[in-house]
Amino acid sequence: EVQLVESGGGLVQPGRSLRLSCAASGFTFNDYAMHWVRQAPGKGLEWVSGISWNSGSIGYADSVRGRFTISRDNAKNSLYLQMSSLRAEDMALYYCAKGGFLHWLSRDDAFDIWGQGTMVTVSS
Amino acid sequence: EIVLTQSPGTLSLSPGERVTLSCRASQSVSSSQLAWYQQKPGQAPRLLVYGASSRATGIPDRFSGSGSGTDFTLTISRLEPEDFAVYYCQQYGSSPETFGQGTKLEIK
Numbered sequence: 001e002v003q004l005v006e007s008g009g010g011l012v013q014p015g016r017s018l019r020l021s022c023a024a025s026g027f028t029f030n031d032y033a034m035h036w037v038r039q040a041p042g043k044g045l046e047w048v049s050g051i052s053w054n055s056g057s058i059g060y061a062d063s064v065r066g067r068f069t070i071s072r073d074n075a076k077n078s079l080y081l082q083m084s085s086l087r088a089e090d091m092a093l094y095y096c097a098k099g100g101f102l103h104w105l106s107r108d109d110a111f112d113i114w115g116q117g118t119m120v121t122v123s124s
Numbered sequence: 125e126i127v128l129t130q131s132p133g134t135l136s137l138s139p140g141e142r143v144t145l146s147c148r149a150s151q152s153v154s155s156s157q158l159a160w161y162q163q164k165p166g167q168a169p170r171l172l173v174y175g176a177s178s179r180a181t182g183i184p185d186r187f188s189g190s191g192s193g194t195d196f197t198l199t200i201s202r203l204e205p206e207d208f209a210v211y212y213c214q215q216y217g218s219s220p221e222t223f224g225q226g227t228k229l230e231i232k
Contacts, residue, residue, distance in 0.1 A: 035221075045161075045169065045212055047221040059219045062125070095168055100216075109216040110159035110174035112181075117168060 002026035002113055004096050009118030012086055020118055022079040022096030030054075030074035033099035033109060036081050038092035039117075048094070049081065050104035057103060064090075086122045093117040126151050126215050128224035136232040139203050145227045147213035149194040154217030160189055160198045163226075164209045172211075173198060203229070 008020040022034070036048040049060045049070040058070055069082040079096050095117045100109030127150040137143055147158070156176035161169040171180040173189035176196055186201040200207055208231050213224040 037223075044226045045163075045214075045223040047214075047223060050219075050221065059221075061220045105157075105216060105219060105221070107155055107157060107175065109157065109221075110171055110180075110214070111161075111169070112171045112174075114168035114170075 002098075004098065004113055004115035006094060006096050006115045006118035009094065009120045011121045011123060013124050014087060014122055016086055017082070017084040018086065018120060020081040020083065020094055020096075020120070022081075022115060024077045024079065024098070027098070027113070029072075029077040032101060033104035033106070034072060034079045035097045035099050035104065035111060036070060036079075037095045037097055037111070037114075038090075038120075039095070040089075040092040043092075046092075050099060050109075051079070052104055053102045059104065083120070086120075088122050091120060091122045093119050125220055126153065126218055126222050128213050128215060128222055130211075130213060130224035130227045132227060133225075134228045134230060136230050137203055138232045139205055141203050143200050143203060143229065145198045145211055147191075147196040147198070147224050149196070149215060151218075152193045153196070153215045156192050157215060157217030158189075158191070158196050159214045159216065160187075161212045161214065162207075162209045163212065169212065205231075 035050040067085045097111035098113035100106040131146045158176045160173040163169040177189045
């Protein structure tokens with residue numbers, strides 16, 4: 001079964017850091033771009049970051065650039081999001097999603113597999 | 125950044141009706157790299173359409189996408205009870221990838 005399982009969310013104080021993980025199974029992880037997408041409570045979807053199959057190409061939303069770092073470990077079939085200097089506006093459900101073959105921004109980079117998300121709450 | 129504007133914000137319809145959702149881009153979307161997703165309460169989004177008009181695996185043929193450039197639509201030919209949800213468009217042709225704000229389909 002193709003599956004993405006996020007973990008690492010929780011309650012964190014403003015200004016602190018948190019690391020999210022996403023474990024992939026059921027597909028050849030190192031063949032695909034991967035993404036993080038977030039959804040604030042009651043709000044719409046916001047793309048956060050994307051990474052190519054070999055980590056050679058990475059992109060971020062302006063709202064997180066310089067504070068968040070996406071990475072992957074193909075040997076462990078895992079995707080990560082290191083979040084620092086967290087703000088109240090970063091509070092959201094964070095989803096990882098499977099993108100296109102090898103590269104993000106490619107013709108097939110629609111997100112066909114999503115995890116169930118991990119909640120990040122930023123509050124003092 | 126390409127801004128996607130979806131309209132209308134909310135639609136109240138009855139099962140069996142036909143509906144067309146709109147997604148307008150602030151700039152031309154590269155190679156029709158436009159997708160549509162459905163999201164139900166408490167669930168992750170589900171891919172419906174990619175490449176503006178290709179149905180994703182397992183998606184019923186009552187869902188169809190069309191458009192190019194800056195104007196895209198998602199049509200549901202006959203609404204089923206399970207289709208009442210929020211629908212998002214997304215462009216994945218230029219960075220940052222962006223989503224529309226969503227259209228909510230509710231039962232009349």
